[in-house]
Amino acid sequence: MARTVWDSTVGKKTVMAVSGLIMLLYLVAHMIGNLKIFFGAGEFNHYAHWLRTVGEPFMHYEWTLWLVRVVLVVAVTAHAVSAYQLSRRDIKARPSKYVHRKARASYATRTMRWGGVILALFIVWHLLDLTTGTVHSGGFETGKPYQNVVDTFSTWYGNVIYIVAMLAVGLHIRHGFWSAAQTLGAGGRTRDRALKTTANALALLLTAGFLAVPVGVMTGVVS
Ligand code: HEM
Numbered sequence: 001m002a003r004t005v006w007d008s009t010v011g012k013k014t015v016m017a018v019s020g021l022i023m024l025l026y027l028v029a030h031m032i033g034n035l036k037i038f039f040g041a042g043e044f045n046h047y048a049h050w051l052r053t054v055g056e057p058f059m060h061y062e063w064t065l066w067l068v069r070v071v072l073v074v075a076v077t078a079h080a081v082s083a084y085q086l087s088r089r090d091i092k093a094r095p096s097k098y099v100h101r102k103a104r105a106s107y108a109t110r111t112m113r114w115g116g117v118i119l120a121l122f123i124v125w126h127l128l129d130l131t132t133g134t135v136h137s138g139g140f141e142t143g144k145p146y147q148n149v150v151d152t153f154s155t156w157y158g159n160v161i162y163i164v165a166m167l168a169v170g171l172h173i174r175h176g177f178w179s180a181a182q183t184l185g186a187g188g189r190t191r192d193r194a195l196k197t198t199a200n201a202l203a204l205l206l207t208a209g210f211l212a213v214p215v216g217v218m219t220g221v222v223s
Contacts, residue, residue: 009089010183012082017180019075019082024173024202026072031209037222038212041146048145076123083116108175115172122165129158153217162214170207174199 005011033051037044054064090105105113125135130148133140137158138151152158177199181187186195216222 009086012086013183015078015082017183019079020176020180022071022075027206031206034213035209037146037149038216044146045144080120087113111171112175115168118168119165119172125161149213150217150223153214159214159218163211166207166210169210170203173206174203177202
């Protein structure tokens with residue numbers, strides 16, 4: 001039964017929709033958390049520490065964080081694998097051998113594919129930059145995310161990488177949220193307008209909220 005659902009196109013789209021919504025929830029929380037940087041180093045670093053002690057004493061140090069990490073890894077993997085398989089299906093089903101002009105995927109589909117690849121690369125860079133410090137520009141210090149973030153946005157390439165990624169996040173969510181709603185059956189004549197407005201608002205809010213941090217550092221509001 002599970003196998004049949006997974007093998008179907010609708011099954012894969014449902015996996016994409018649900019995993020996408022899980023990641024969207026994480027992003028909203030992450031964006032709001034990031035804005036604490038405007039309240040100063042003390043509050044931001046304290047918040048980062050709290051992320052590791054959530055649920056104590058029932059949960060041990062970092063257990064909740066690890067739970068969130070596992071859910072995210074499962075969501076990212078499920079999202080990427082089904083996206084890849086749906087793309088392969090789409091390409092195979094195209095009758096391009098029989099027509100002169102190659103049938104191309106729609107603009108939205110192409111943007112989603114490229115956007116997805118850009119975001120996957122960004123996540124790897126971001127973890128190496130601000131979680132492990134491997135590619136960090138300054139002297140990375142665990143437990144001092146305020147200074148680490150300021151260092152990242154004090155280099156031109158840090159700003160370029162994050163700004164491009166944040167724009168990709170916005171575009172991806174704009175179309176992704178809409179697609180997920182259609183897959184999960186939330187669409188309909190009267191609701192489509194409201195869904196489009198929600199998708200646009202969410203995309204704009206997340207992009208602006210995330211962009212506020214590099215802009216804050218570049219303008220010296222955060223230093
Ligand atoms: C300007 C934008 C962003 C800033 C300033 C930022 C900042 C940070 C910081 C400081 C950390 C480390 C937190 C800690 O260790 O306490 C972090 C972790 C993380 N960020 Fe971001 N982030 C941004 C955008 C994003 C985006 C767009 C995504 C996803 C597409 C993302 C996904 C993650 C993930 C998965 C982690 C690892 C969480 C963990 O397991 O510890 N971030 N971010």
